[in-house]
Amino acid sequence: MTKRPASPLLFSGSDWNFATLSRTYEAIETIALEELQLDVYPNQIEIISSEQMLDAYSSVGMPLMYQHWSFGKRFVFEDHLYRKGLRGLAYELVINSNPCISYLMEENTMAIQALVTAHAAFGHNHFFKNNYLFRQWTDANAILGYMEFAKKYVTKCEERHGTAAVEEILDSAHAIMDQGVFRYRRPPRLSSEKERERARERLEYEEQTYNDLWRTLPSSTDASDEDGASKAERDAAERKKALNLPEENLLYFLEKNSLILEPWQREILRIVRVIAQYFYPQRQTKVMNEGCATFVHYFIMNRLYDQGKINEGTMLEVLQSHSNVVFQPDFDDPRFSGINPYALGFALMQDIERIATEPTAEDRDWFPDLAGSGDWRATLIDAWANHRDESFILQYLSPALIRKFRLFLLSDRAGDNFCEVTSIHNERGYEAVRTALARNYETGANLPDIQVVDVDLLGNRHLRLAHYIKNGVLLEEEKRDATLRHVRRLWGYDVSLAGVDAATGETRYERSTAQLSE
Structure with a gap:
């Protein structure tokens, strides 16, 4: 047989x-x-x-x-x-x-x-x-250990201080989580367990240090004296410099400078901040x-x-799942909710392969170094390592792909009661469409730019924030006011937010927690 x-x-x-x-x-x-x-x-x-x-x-x-x-x-x-x-x-x-x-x-x-x-x-x-974003901004070797530490630490805080007290801090920290990342400077690396223990000890020391700092404020009688006032102003300027204002990372500022937070509360703010920073590259x-x-x-x-290791039935199931993942509804389809990142990303990768192996005359004009090179693998490896969404789209979105997705650009000005199609998928519109789409994936342009700009060290310890308004887009009032309450809970004193036009410097609005309590 x-x-x-x-x-x-x-x-x-x-x-x-x-x-x-x-x-x-x-x-x-x-x-x-x-x-x-x-x-x-x-x-x-x-x-x-x-x-x-x-x-x-x-x-x-x-x-x-x-x-x-x-x-x-x-x-x-x-x-x-x-x-x-x-x-x-x-x-x-x-x-x-x-x-x-x-x-x-x-x-x-x-x-x-x-x-x-x-x-x-x-x-x-x-x-x-x-x-490069993940290599610079996250630590893959430490995240699991840190998350285990964070989970145990929060649990211990709940046992010691009560679930309600811990959730109150977490509620406020989560409310400003999007404003709890470093966007332009590299955050410190996650530490080992011993280093985290030393960090907690430093937190306790820093809290004592900041309390001593505030206790050295001149009295009102000193401030009324001419020479005393001059010295007080100099002291205030030095303290502002020490606080590194303006500060983009609101959670970091509150963790380091709030006078009302206990050491365990500061550590919880740091935990939320580290998690927010961990996810920041994924958003880009x-x-x-x-x-x-x-x-x-x-x-x-x-x-x-192709190697004969899976059969037709398996491949059909794979292709069905794959097609569902990369499906892109048209703009007038009821299922449309924006551009599917799977669809756009996959199409861009495939288009790079096509340009490298089967370029058209148009491709040779737009991508002279890539077109016909045949080495699409090296191009993809390099792009995956050295780009984020914004720069990748700006460099590799081709006219052919713009036509395939039938992309067009709408102008929606606040003063108009209509929308205008300013660019379409043709020779005149390719550059404008590509630039606008790339800008749409710029994280800094889509998240509110809110910074700590001043603290009234000499008086009522008023914390002043500034929202730099871009393209006339304001914050939703109800959510803005609710978030201000959370910031005040962590700061302990009045907090105000001024809306400043990023282009002109004009103050468009100002809202404070004192107004919210009236």
């Missing part, structure tokens, strides 16, 4: 086990490292249930996260939609850490497990390890990150099919 030859297929059917996952992972790894020349952290793959995935969803994508009532509220909301069939779940979740942790849902079929392994464990993994690279991972999984799954 002749022995039946072993099947070249990695798997068949939808069922999976850990041996199948391991065999498929090795085949994917070979293509990723040898053909795509990816450079990745060691991988750690975990299988979780849909409920665990919902839990991770609810806690800002971090399974190792401290408890807060808002996470439970979001869990109930997401779980309700999921059980009703109104919303699906991500097939995977990936953590920017070393080792890189990819969470796969146990409900996935084997085809989807292979797809998301290529997507997360190699696509996202490579991007996290190599992109959504299109590139998802585009990279989608391009990688598409390339790898097609190569597995």
